[in-house]
Amino acid sequence: MRSPAPEREGDDTLVWNVACPTRPSSVPGVAMAGFSDRGRLPEGQRLIPHPAVTLVLDFGPAPPVVDAADGRRHRGSLVAGLGLGGALWARGDDLACVQVRLSPVTAGAALGVRPDELEGAVVPLDALWGRDAARIGERLGEAASWEERFALTDALLARRCAAATPANAVDPEVNRAWDRLVASRGRARVERLADEVGWSRKRLWSRFRAQVGMGPKRAAKLVRFDHAAHRLAAGHDTARVAAEGGYTDQSHLHRDVVAFTGVTPTGVARASFLTVDETAWPTLPLGGVNAGKTV
Incomplete structure (x- = not known):
């Protein structure tokens, strides 16, 4: 232990x-x-x-x-x-x-x-x-x-x-798309995921939403937010987190943080529960993002 x-x-x-x-x-x-x-x-x-x-x-x-x-x-x-x-x-x-x-x-x-x-x-x-x-x-x-x-x-x-x-099974294409989002820390261009898995955009959105629980664009935002939240909690400057995390500017980061949490980036940086993640999930990146095939 x-x-x-x-x-x-x-x-x-x-x-x-x-x-x-x-x-x-x-x-x-x-x-x-x-x-x-x-x-x-x-x-x-x-x-x-x-x-x-x-x-x-x-x-x-x-x-x-x-x-x-x-x-x-x-x-x-x-x-x-x-x-x-x-x-x-x-x-x-x-x-x-x-x-x-x-x-x-x-x-x-x-x-x-x-x-x-x-x-x-x-x-x-x-x-x-x-x-x-x-x-x-x-x-x-x-x-x-x-x-x-x-x-x-x-x-x-x-x-x-x-x-x-079988009703709870996930298509290999959806699994691959999720893995790509996690590996890229939410910065993979969702528009290209359909081409990568060989599906139409409409089919990818529909199947991904049904099997993952949210559409691929929002899932990408959530993965990207998770990375940003942990960097904020680690004391990194908001401007740097935004620039290096794939956000267009600090306002973009601020909007996403408020949308997911209801508080500002400063509030997230003070969220004490984030500080236990390094101890609780040492084998997982950031806050415990699980890829589909490995842990």
């Missing part, structure tokens, strides 16, 4: 104990980390959108409370669609969970519902898995170590992927 980052005197942003698996998931496009709070989340934390579908498996003494961008409040295990549906606000005490980040081209098989059916929203896990959601929470709570919890989670997702129906 990877140790959490050392706490610095006077630093109130490091409120999480973070655990990482010692080996990657056996399921392509899946990464996971374990979180438990340090008893300092009464006012909550803003969660910044990232280019993955998120599965939270709660097993702590008290369930987390998540306020979604659409105004709904959720407790306990949940699934959040690609980009979290906007910034979320999480709070609670004595929290413990396994968080899984799934590539959108893997999520349909693992969850049993395609990302477009989630429509970017937050959904209680029991609405998707029924009683199985409570069972996995109980098993995680009974596990003796984080490694055992990761192994249980990995085995569960592997079984679900093996039993997935």
